[in-house]
Amino acid sequence: MRIAIIGAGYVGLVTGACLADFGHAVRCADKDPAKIDALQRGRIPIYEPGLDDLVARNMAEGRLSFGSDLCWAVEGADAVFIAVGTPSRRGDGHADLTYVYQAARGIAQALKGYAVVVTKSTVPVGTGDEVERMIREARPDLHFSVASNPEFLREGAAIEDFKRPDRIIIGVEDDSARAVMADIYRPLCAGHAPLIFTTRRTAELTKYAANAFLATKITFINEIADLCEMVGADVRDVSKGIGLDTRIGQKFLDAGPGFGGSCFPKDVSALIKTAHDHGTSLRIAETVAEVNERRKRAMSRRVIAACGGSVRGKTICLLGLTFKPNTDDMRDSPAIALVQALEDAGAWVRAYDPEGMEQAALILNEVEYAGDPYEAALGTDALVLVTDWDVFRRLDLKRLRDGMRWPIMVDLRNIYSSTEVEAAGFLYTCIGNGRSRPLLPLIATS
Structure with missing residues (x-):
């Protein structure tokens, strides 16, 4: 299939390279000319084990290319993935959707035929609805679909996570989008990766809920570590003792200095803000962020x-x-x-x-x-x-x-x-x- 990726950052680059490795024809567009120039010359702007070889191989075989022109990337595409940044908005902790909406407006002008517009970026519940509204308002004549396909990539193990995922979550609102997305991920389904179709809003919330839960596990074991120091216990043994319970699991139970990175802090914050906007509260998530x-x-x-x-x-x-x-x-x-x-x-x-x-x-x-x-x-x-x-x-x-x-x-x-x-x-x-x-x-x- 022909796939466009808008945004050649961490998620976009890994997604594009892996989809190209499945045999799809992938064009990645990014508005940063220095980044595109580096990629075209084979230089990877981020450190991710194995990504440089994956990109180089698929570029050499003609399945992966980079450019700064969004119209060039979108031309003839069966699916257009929005993979731009959604940082915390300064001042209130909401996800900043500026780049998502810029991409949506550009896609609306560039599309000439049916395509599925896929939000790969981590976005709050209802963002897919707004993307659809914006495109439909700009192009009432256009036949298109909007899907949500959140990423679950661990930095440092992103290629393994993409190619051997625990699950693939896809939120769609029509059968046409479902068929296109199923075709894109067919190579993974052959390896028995669970392909889970939901509504768009459910898929959007699933991403935030997953990250907030993992952040909660980290915060919980860190507080248990503090208690261990007071009572004369060893948190490493406690972690092993509870982690061997299959209902709990051993991952994310290593005590340490707290979680950071590009996902957990901003996603927990955005989830809390979403809850507040809808008249409810997530007291556990609020405590996790504070602790x-x-x-x-x-x-x-x-x-x-x-x-x-x-x-x-x-x-x-x-x-x-x-x-x-x-x-x-x-x-x-x-x-x-x-x-x-x-x-x-x-x-x-x-x-x-x-x-x-x-x-x-x-x-x-x-x-x-x-x-x-x-x-x-x-x-x-x-x-x-x-x-x-x-x-x-x-x-x-x-x-x-x-x-x-x-x-x-x-x-x-x-x-x-x-x-x-x-x-x-x-x-x-x-x-x-x-x-x-x-x-x-x-x-x-x-």
């Missing part, structure tokens, strides 16, 4: 406590800056609040991240960036593990310790066990373990 923001700020207090109560004049090493591994995404990363709080407390911060330092430097311009973990730790007063990149799971702990001024490690991702870290000479503290408390006051009085 998560408090937790990110609280991480600095853990580091300061581990350093004996003050970090003024000290240099703190941060390993990991992105909100999760296998991405360069810094949006709402817990590292941002941590760095800012440490700097406010008088500390100098040196950091290393395998992929995120270029993006981090745009936000955290007072941080000193290092070339590897050992350079980052050299001469520092404490080391903080912020993001659980695989490369941080197999560090030479003795080498780290020998290069530091003080042997303090604060593990915000529970990557290591206290036994191995303390054997290397560190004073160690982690998340949710109330059974081992290093004698950190000795540092302050030395």
Whole structure:
């Protein structure tokens, strides 16, 4: 089939490359000429494992192309996917649909025959209705359909998620759209991926409900971790004990510094605002958002406590800056609040991240960036593990310790066990373990 993708950002690029790999002819349009120029030359503007090879292969085989002209992309398309950004609107937390509606108006002018206009962007309930209204108002003569097809892609595992999904949710209001969407995803249905057709509004709400529920799981286990520290339990064992219950599941039960990224914070906020607009409240979601923001700020207090109560004049090493591994995404990363709080407390911060330092430097311009973990730790007063990149799971702990001024490690991702870290000479503290408390006051009085 012939498919147009409007927006060559994270979702649009992954969607376009994967659909091209299924054999469809895909044209991606984006209004950013620098991004299009880079893509045409084979340079991927984001970090996502495997995406560069996937894009290059499908471009070479003529199934995937990029341009800045929306009309060129839409010409002759059977389906047009809107995959533009929907950031939180400044001031009120609603999803900003400016780019979605701009795309809809452009599509209305460009379409010449029947096509399904598909909202792939994460949008509030009723957005598909508004997109349909706008197109119909602009082109009353046009035969078209509007569908909702929310994405469920994890940054760092997006290609796997697209090609081997838990489910494919498609919201349609007519049989023609259903037939086109079923044809697009036929290659996945052959692999027994559940293709679930719903109404458009149901599909839109499903995306928000899924992200809010996952954010709730993260926030819940983080609060249990705090309780574990008070009662002498280990949150890792608690997580395993409850996660093996198939009704609960083990994913998203790793205690840490709070959730961030491009999806969970803004989607929880948008869901709350949608509920308010419709005269109801989502008290659990409201609490999740509030508790998560408090937790990110609280991480600095853990580091300061581990350093004996003050970090003024000290240099703190941060390993990991992105909100999760296998991405360069810094949006709402817990590292941002941590760095800012440490700097406010008088500390100098040196950091290393395998992929995120270029993006981090745009936000955290007072941080000193290092070339590897050992350079980052050299001469520092404490080391903080912020993001659980695989490369941080197999560090030479003795080498780290020998290069530091003080042997303090604060593990915000529970990557290591206290036994191995303390054997290397560190004073160690982690998340949710109330059974081992290093004698950190000795540092302050030395």
